[in-house]
Amino acid sequence: MNHRVVNGLRIVWVIVTLWYELGVFFKSVSSCNWPDAVLRSSPHVTNTPSHVLLIADPQILDHRSYPERGPFLTYLSRLVVDLNLRKAWWVALRKQPDVVIFLGDMMDGGRIDMTDDEYEDYYQRFNHIFRLPSGLPTYFIPGNHDIGLRASSLFSPHARSRYQSHFGYLNSWILVANHTFVLLDAPTFVEEDEQRVKSGHAYQDWTPRHGGPIEFVTTVARGENQNYPIVLMSHIPLARTSFDCGPLREKGTIRPGAALGYQNTLGKEATAFLLETLHPSVVFSGDDHDYCENYHTSGWRGATTRVREISVKSFSMAMGIKKPGFQLLSLVSPIHGEDDQKTLADVPCFLPDQMSIYLSTYIPLLLVSLFIVLGSNALRVHTLPPKRSRRLSSPHPRRGDDASEDRMTSLPQPVSVRTPKSGSRPQIPSSFVLFGRRRHIMCFDLLRHCLTLCRTSRRLNSEGLWFGFLRDSRDIAVFPLTVFVAISFWITIT
Incomplete structure (x- = not known):
């Protein structure tokens, strides 16, 4: 879809540039004899x-x-x-x-x-x-x-x-x-x-x-x-x-x-x-x-x-x-x-009214074009599936993990493992021991996975949105600017 939007805006801008940089001048004098x-x-x-x-x-x-x-x-x-x-x-x-x-x-x-x-x-x-x-x-x-x-x-x-x-x-x-x-x-x-x-x-x-x-x-x-x-x-x-x-x-x-x-x-x-x-x-x-x-x-x-x-x-x-x-x-x-x-x-x-061309045509068309490019890139990034690790993609633990957890004892962990390092974030416990068996708190697991996915997705989508916006804007602008420079050069040498 983005490719079609870029090509469409290229065509619009080339036509508008040709008309308002040259066509309106011909039109203004063609009716004056x-x-x-x-x-x-x-x-x-x-x-x-x-x-x-x-x-x-x-x-x-x-x-x-x-x-x-x-x-x-x-x-x-x-x-x-x-x-x-x-x-x-x-x-x-x-x-x-x-x-x-x-x-x-x-x-x-x-x-x-x-x-x-x-x-x-x-x-x-x-x-x-x-x-x-x-x-x-x-x-x-x-x-x-x-x-x-x-x-x-x-x-x-x-x-x-x-x-x-x-x-x-x-x-x-x-x-x-x-x-x-x-x-x-x-x-x-x-x-x-x-x-x-x-x-x-x-x-x-x-x-x-x-x-x-x-x-x-x-x-x-x-x-x-x-x-x-x-x-x-x-x-x-x-x-x-x-x-x-x-x-x-x-x-x-x-x-x-x-x-x-x-x-x-x-x-x-x-x-x-x-x-x-x-x-x-x-x-x-x-x-x-x-x-x-x-x-x-x-x-x-x-x-x-x-x-x-x-x-x-x-x-x-x-x-x-x-x-x-x-x-x-x-x-x-x-x-x-x-x-x-x-x-x-x-x-x-x-x-022609040159200032009106700048203020009433070029600037509004520029704002509309930027809005369209931004919207198309936001839609593209929103529909793009975020990259996930295999473990993060499944909120439910595997059966083998349950068996290994069942074999765990109720002995407390060493102090070096239990005590977080200075400056590190405290970990939210996702399990507890009851009657000699380790029990999982599934809601904490789901919450942790969701927060991780949101942070990762937000970072990836943000980079993709602005990079695509700038890239598409550049790819569109180069066409009317080339036409403008060509017309200016032609008028100068003829």
Whole structure:
């Protein structure tokens, strides 16, 4: 029976491991497709849509991320989160995007003051997790965890230059399907806007910092691509009058707030400057970690327009949300003269709840499995006949023994035999002499035999129970652990 139990649990664990370590990731993205159908519904669309994959806040951990957990738990957390990021990235790339854009906070400690060698190792770890197919255009915008926000002794004075040498420009724009993507350095924009506010100048009177975000935004708005639809990318969400985030948000909302190293939203004047200068068709942001769909109002060409902003979910399981995610954006080139043409559409994709898998699947299944293994071994040991000597197996004395006992005299035993040795247990008499014949007390014999058998059986059964329990647990665990290691290795090298 034990063999069948072990094999059955092996099969269950292998199936569960395959499904929850790989299958659920495929399932989560298989039902999430590029929103091309929305664009193809227009009779004017004849070209194939371009596809942009948006990734927000992967924020890969380092040894400083959880100082309260201690070195071992911090290292274990990093391994678990890195593996989850690898699997999520592996299935996200199965969507075969044409362009990838990271919306900031690539590394949790990218802004921290560290040696160049340590930063290089950190950056290479990011590249190893997010391996890119050859020739896939990839762009980054800085987040507050990448370059810092406001001065601090904890932040590296070289954070911005270090970011530029590894990830690219702080501010840039690209053209995708005749849409201008404005990639804004939001943390530096916040700092420059604070300087403007302290000086008491309005935007039209402010002399922009050379090479800064305000100068960049003004240049893009006056550039040759101003007639194309603009897609604004900002790590920090825009200010808002409504705090409704829609039904896809897990909890709470995005509210104004700021402290050392972060700011929840841009200022109201800064938001108005971006909307009225760029007139974006849509805004994508990050930083908040949870999904949020919000609308802003902007005046353009004498009319009030609504601008949709999407705060993309964090790609990491370690950012305080149950289900990480990413965004799929489809675009088609606008047709001249078709002002009402829909040229872009997006859809969120949600990844599995990794913590729920651990807490609601693996741990309960582990407890049930241990209970089954313990129960099957207890049943096995209970039905196993204990080893007995021939004499102990028969409580009745043999006939020859009776005859020899009859011939015994009633003389008392020598003192050396009668007196027990110091420290030895006193023996319970099992016979007595009456009228010159030795008489047996059968109940004492039976009691002594029972006590001996119980002690022997308890010792043998106890050893067999725990040894079998540990052996069976090991034999079961080796199969799912092998599958887990194989999947992890496969995801790492592919």
